[in-house]
Amino acid sequence: MSGGAIVLAPLAGVVRPLAQVPDAVFASGMMGPGLAIDPTGDTLHAPIDGLVASIHAARHALTIEAVNGAKLLLHLGIDTVALGGAGIQLLVAEGMRVTAGTPLLRFDLDRLVREATAIVTPVIATGNGNRIEALATGMVTVGMPLFRLVQGDDAPVVETADGEGSSRRVAVRLPHGIHARPAATIGAAARTAGAAVTLIHGDRRAPANSVTALLGLGAACGSVVTIEAKGERAVEAIEAIAAVLQDATPETAAAPPPLIITGGSPGEPGIAAAPGVAIGPSICWQRPVAQPIEATGEPAFEARRLADALDAVRATLAAGAAADGARGAVIAAHGAMLDDPVLLDAAQASIAAGRSASVAYTVAIAEQAALLTGSGDARIAGRVDDLRDLEARVLAALAGGGPAAPSDVRGAIVIADELLPSDVLALADAGAAGFALAGGGPTSHAAILAAGAGVPMLVALGTTLAGVTDGTMLILDADHGRVEVDPPADRLTEVEAEDARRRAEAQRSADGPCRTVDGARIELFANLGSRADAEAAVAAGAEGCGLLRTEFLFLDRATPPDEAEQRAAYTAIAGVLGDRPLVLRLLDVGGDKPAPYLNLPAEDNPALGVRGVRVSLADPALLDTQLAAAIATGCRIMVPMVASVGELDMVIARAEALGGAAASIGVMVETPAAAMTADLLASRAAFLSIGTNDLTQYALAMDRGNPAVAGGIDGLHPAVLRLIAQTCAGAARHARPVGVCGGLAADVLAVPILLGLGVTELSVPPSRLAAIRAVVRRLDLRTARDHARAMLDQPSAAAVRAAAACFAGEMR
Known part of the structure; x- marks a missing residue:
């Protein structure tokens, strides 16, 4: 197939990357590259001149073959095949010649929204060797350029050099291609070497010091790029950048799967981007935008x-x-x-x-x-x-000013197509109670800022709120992924009373110890990554820090921090906490967090290779420096990614050699091996803390960075719960406390199960302290134990969540 064909938008609507399509086959790119459109119209048009090559019997999918041999699959919605053609009217037949813009089918948008899993429509370039260059974002109308279809790049790796500079062709092994973190690392490597470096992919060129240009190369896993460098240290720069490109470490920062409550639950589903519950009137908000002025001077x-x-x-x-x-x-x-x-x-x-x-x-x-x-x-x-x-x-x-400040949003739930990061900051500062977005994504900077501000946010609601007008009362429940529109008065009263009770309870108990109804003591700590996090945690009543992520000191730099820098950072956070405990996790790099100065080797299975404690043990000087800083600060020390007693013993021995014989050293249970040998680890460790995110990934053999399987990852899977139960039982044999610092600790449905299995400490983001404290204080631990045992025998994570939701309802 020859490249360069322009594919037009076949629908009016909002453009989405395939990764946002709620179907693993499309989202993973298995069928080919393309884009998707969340439609606002009711007619599908031909995106290119060609032949209607095939029409599915259910009328929801067509293939158009262009004159140059390119084939485009148009798939109306997700799971629309189950409708058997209902609500879809064909306007063409197989074998018919069409021109771009020809109506292909008409559909009942309202019916498809109600009865299909999703109405988002992928436009896919099928066949081998294809890739696309997107030409549209946001809203499109029929006939607007959507993407350009071009040839792939499957060239082998070769190296060349000449007297003026050097170059090397490298196959990209980054599982998600060149994205933000490796782009920043590439720039740092080029700056460290002092070389002028350019990366080339196909007909695109990008200087190594431009993050946006590197991202724009479109270099996916398997692509081949050429690295060109000039300067005295050109070869050094090329080798450093090649090492980044060939790092096959999997990404683990993928968004969690949406929690959709069905079976008669009120409201419409969405994806939780920032947790919490908000009640208030709606405000349909549009960003005031200064228009570009065409008149020019010199x-x-x-x-x-x-x-x-x-x-x-x-x-x-x-x-x-x-x-x-x-x-x-x-x-x-x-x-x-x-x-x-x-x-x-x-x-x-x-x-x-x-x-x-x-x-x-x-x-x-x-x-x-x-x-x-x-x-x-x-x-x-x-x-x-x-x-x-x-x-x-x-x-x-x-235009002569700054962005217009928002007004009249205090206490309101803002409805918008999407929000920019500055929008979130301005609206949150103006008192918005929550955000409900038609588009957006749970890993965007807007979502991160909403979570940091403690404002609940739901994204990817599509057209479900299209008819909502200003002033309509909403209940936005990001914990359960739903919005209730214009709820009955009694429902609104119920939720308002519950929210008021929860806030009052959180305020009363902010400075006191966290206990269950029957008096069981549960330590409620916070996960921290900065001094600001510590200040927010103390203000919210945290009893200490259960996880200090130290990576913020080590990433995106050319050399590791020395002992003095580390000690200063840890001391600043400890100073905010006062006499509250501070659990410092030793450096946890490798995997999704590469550090260029460590020269970690490329690995076929990096998630199963040198990461966590293995990185520290492979570099004793790095480990000793961090241990010395932690011991001097008086921190408790937590060892990440432990899989054997021997690894823990080596860390303890090095701490003792540095004068830390009295240091409290524990392990992070993130591997099934650690969970199954918790009794052995507890004989050496002062405490155990379960990282449920990685434990879930390893227990289910599902890479959170792989969209084809990431949707199935849920820490409430019975297999994960059984590993947690095993950990608690093993720790109990040596009277060691067990905490949870992973995502489940902040999940209101998971907390009763965790405590029922024997967990005695929860560590959550500062913004979740009040919500989790409220759950604990309503809980009878004896009842929770019965509930937890029953969850171990459920057949699936979905079944556990359904039962947990019923249990949570009974607690209220």
Whole structure:
């Protein structure tokens, strides 16, 4: 097939990357590359000139074969085959010649929304060797360019060098291709070597110091890229970057599967992006956008205008980046994007070609956004929101002001198609009670900021709230993935009373010990990653820190932190906690968190290779430095990814050699091996803490970074619960406490089961402390034990969740 064919939008609606399609076969790209559209219209049109090659008997799927041999599959909705053609009217027949824009079928949108799993419609380029370049994001109308279909790149790895520079062709082994983290690592490697480095994929080129350009290469796993470098240390830079590209470590930051309550539950399903429950009137919100001005002055004048606007935005971002935690990190990332040389050069080139500053910047943003959307990776495509955020800021500055401040949102649930990160910050600061979005994703920066602000958010609600008008009362339950629209008065009263009771209870108990109804003591700690997290945790009544992630000191840098830097960071957090316990997890890199200076080897199965404690044991100097800093600070020490008593003994021996014989050293139970030998580990460890995220992944043999299986990952699977029970039983033989610091600890349905199995400590994000404390204080531990035992015999995670929801209802 020859490349370059333009595929037009066959539907009006919202463009989605395939990764957001709720079906593993499409989301994983098994059928081929493409995009999907969440439709707002009722007619499917031909996206290209060609022949109607096939029509499924259920009329929900057609294949169009173009004159150049390209085949496009149009699949109306998900699980619409079960409708048997009901609600779908064919307008063409097999063998018919069509032109782009020809109506193919008409469908009953309301019926499909009610009866199908989803109405999002994939447009797939089937066959081998295909890839796409996205040409559209957000809303599209019929006939707008959707994507360009081009040849794949299957060239073998070769190396070349010449007198002026060096180059090497490398096969990308990153499971999700070049996305944000490896792009940042590539840039750091190039800067460390002081070399001018360019990466080439197909007909695209990207300087190594441009994150957006690297993301825009569209280099997926298996792609071949050429690394070109010039400078005295060119070869060193190439080798460092090649090592990053060939790191087959799996990503484990995939979004959790949506929890959809069915079987008569009120409301519509969505995906929880930030937990919690909110009640309030709806406000349908649209971002005020400054429009680009086409009138231009001289190029020099427009260039000065753009430079002044960038300076103004840069100053605003610099002030915001001083904030700690997620807010500061996201704003700092925006600052880096603002100074991206590829983006700036593109804008300057447009100005030189006669465009105004605002039009030039808009065009430059659109070009970069199209590259990111075309990556096919939901997380990379999610960074388009960051680019659009920059665009809004710069256009507002060019118009003579800043972004308009939101008004009249206090106590309201904001309904929007999507929110940019700055929207979330402004709306949360203005008092919004919750966010309900038609689009968006649970791993976007907007979602991270909502969670950090403690504002519940549901995303991917599609058109389910399209008819909701301002002032409609809503119950947004992100814990259970649903929105109740205009609930009856008695239901609203019930939920308001429950919410008020929960808040009052949380306020009363914030400074007191956490106990069940029958007096059992449960320690409620917080998971921390910064001093700001510690301050929020103390304000919310945390009794200590059950997990301090130390990776924030080690990642995205060329060399590891020394003992003094580590000690200062740990001391600052310990100072906020006061006399509360601080459990410090030793460096947990490898897997989804590579550190370039460690020179970890490429592995066929990196999730089963050198990661966690194995990394530290392979680099004794790195381990000793961190142990010395932790011992000096008086932290409890937790060893990650332990699979044997021998690994724990080696860490204990090194701590004792550093004068830490009295240090409290425990293990993180993340492998089935650790769970099954918990009694052996407990004979040496001071405490055990279960990391349910990794334990679930390993127990179910499902990679959370693989969309084909990630939807089946649920920590309430009976197999995982049995491993937790085994851990608690083994620890009890030596009177060792067991905590949970993974995702299940913050799940209101899981907490009664965990405590019933013998867990005595929960460590959760600071924003979840009040909700989890309320669950514990309503719980009778004897009843929880009976409930937990029954859950071990359930046939599936879905069955456990259904039973747990009933149990939670009985507790209220």
